[in-house]
Amino acid sequence: MIDEMKICSELSITVEQLQIWVEQGWLAPTTVNDGVAFTPADVARAQLIVSLSRDFGANEEGIDLILYLLDQVHDLRRMLRAVRVTADRMQPEAREVLWTSLLDELTSGA
Numbered sequence: 001m002i003d004e005m006k007i008c009s010e011l012s013i014t015v016e017q018l019q020i021w022v023e024q025g026w027l028a029p030t031t032v033n034d035g036v037a038f039t040p041a042d043v044a045r046a047q048l049i050v051s052l053s054r055d056f057g058a059n060e061e062g063i064d065l066i067l068y069l070l071d072q073v074h075d076l077r078r079m080l081r082a083v084r085v086t087a088d089r090m091q092p093e094a095r096e097v098l099w100t101s102l103l104d105e106l107t108s109g110a
Contacts, residue, residue: 002039002040002043004029004036004038007046011046011050024060026064026067027046027049049067
């Protein structure tokens with residue numbers, strides 16, 4: 001876990017900016033005894049926010065949309081991984097029916 005001061009120092013941002021990102025819901029730190037702490041995933045997300053803002057000139061609305069879409073992609077990947085793991089545990093005949101049905105659904109344009 002990484003504290004506020006360290007993440008701000010690493011990213012060359014102010015504590016106030018970091019707090020705005022938390023208020024926006026872009027970061028979700030863990031509450032600890034003397035404040036909040038960030039996971040490595042939070043730090044990576046904060047680095048992305050800095051890059052979107054500084055390197056690409058994204059405004060708050062743009063960052064909000066990009067983070068929302070990235071979260072959607074990650075959620076879909078997690079769901080697909082769960083489907084794959086579940087399918088791998090199925091009997092071969094049932095797995096074949098599942099994959100055939102999924103392929104038919106995907107190619108039907110539905």
